[in-house]
Amino acid sequence: MAELRLMKGNEAIAEAAIRCGCDGYFGYPITPQSEVLETLMARMPWDETGMVVLQAESELAAINMVYGGAGCGKKVMTSSSSPGISLKQEGITYIAGAELPCLVVNVVRGGPGLGTIQPAQSDYFQAVKGGGHGDYKLIVLAPASVQEMYDFVDLGFELAFKYRNPAMILSDGVIGQMMEKVQLGDYKPRLTNEEIIKRYGSWATTGKTADRKRNIITSLDLDAGSQEKFNIKLQNKYKEIQDKEVRFEKIACDDAEYLLVAYGSSSRVCQKAIDIARGKGIKVGLLRPITLFPYPSKAIQELLPQLKGILSVEMSAGQMVEDVRLAVNGKVNVEHFGRMGGVIPTPNEVVEALEEKFIKA
């Protein structure tokens, strides 16, 4: 029988890492995600599965440890929160440039700068549009529950290895800190070195044997022509991800005249807002992107004929709303509602914003 446990989102990340056969976690404390490293250190998975857990001297070091581990074909991850994720951007762009699979968890807090320790969704641009330098993308998963925090660790690794691309779980302080029941999965064994050589021996640094050429993990190519070719290859990969890996959830959309678009904890607020609005006779539904890259643009487009307006609800000044507008391309009015700096909108505020921007107007 499946094991049920009441746990925090951050604890779920740690438990999922151990159970999905993760080889290494490298982290640095920052609120509101320190429980990931704390849980792992308390669980001592090195005794149980052989998983390496290390508190690095900085976020920079932690993400570069991820680079090193991923370069060996190992299943490695890190987690942090907004200011720490900014520091990790150097490593993330190198990882994307070297086409290494890994998982990065961002439990977002309000910014800019040191900001606040309260939850926010103001790192959407950073996560979805690149973050570091160069033309690259992360696969971005947005959990809306503690169960999804748990599930997306395995899913994130699966997608990361499938496409040899860094994946990110874009969470926030609400999902990281709140407790919900979680259905835990069975333990997946870690890959042996022999299995890693078999699967990833064509590129991973596992030690150069006589039967193959040396493997080099690098993002450097001084020749502009071949660097452009590499960039085209990356873009083709992102297109394939866009075509194949879109995930989203639709709630009460069948008869909806108005659509809320929200991810993560905002989508939880919007679920309640739908109940309130429908109580007032407003036919509103919710589209919840689960993948932020690739973005569910088509799913939004398919709903357009029935819609009078779309409200993007985010705990930011309006970042995801740009992707909604790109998908809609002017066919329906798209507005943004959000709170910033760590303030969580209430369901009533969402309904009021919907009425004000569309129904009264």
Next chain:
Amino acid sequence: MDVKDIIKEENLVYSKSKVLTDNIMHYCPGCTHGVVHKIIAEVIEEMGIQDKTIAVSPVGCSVLAYNYLDIDWQEAAHGRAPAIATAISRLHPEKYVFTYQGDGDLASIGTAEIMHACNRGENITVIFINNAIYGMTGGQMAPTTLEGMKTATTPYGRRVDLNGYPLKITELIAQLPGTCYVTRQSGHTPAAVRKLKKAITKAFENTGKNKGTSFIEVVSTCNSGWKMPPVKANEWMVENMFPFYPLGDMKDE
């Protein structure tokens, strides 16, 4: 015509290490990198650890070191090689992991990474090339640039009131309990080459014995950055670098 057509096998007294590739090195004539690469290749071949060695190259002139040694490599972001080596070594405890870093990479932008990797006693070898200048970017001041030394960013000579003091990072590293072997060598004479080879062999053997971090500084020249022909650069190094960066073992446990 192959070398074997000219020299009979039994008369061959020296040949290039099999761990060195046939790629033509991009280093300037007289540069110390080529000497150190050759020594590392020979040590790997003699120890028979080609399939067990994973190296991390830096940002700097030796960013392309992976073109020259026929082993698996990871190319690091500037200064981060010790963090990358940390993970490789922890996830592959049976491997011989080494970083190859210059003075800007190790002693400036990567100071935190090298100090903490050494302090944790990561089971790795660090080869630190100190030529007191940023070679790749065109000869700017490095943390190890000597007082009074002219560079592209200290055109009238390094002034300590303006630029601070040259950093003796190897002396700092030697204080860290995680290190088992800390030495400063050079590669400018046959005798120095022999000593350096012994030092690199010892460091790799330490890794094999899981003894912690071995750290080898190689006081080096940069002909183009120093704007000197190779022989003059070697003389200048002996006269100016060695008094400030004296050669020898600082720690051997």
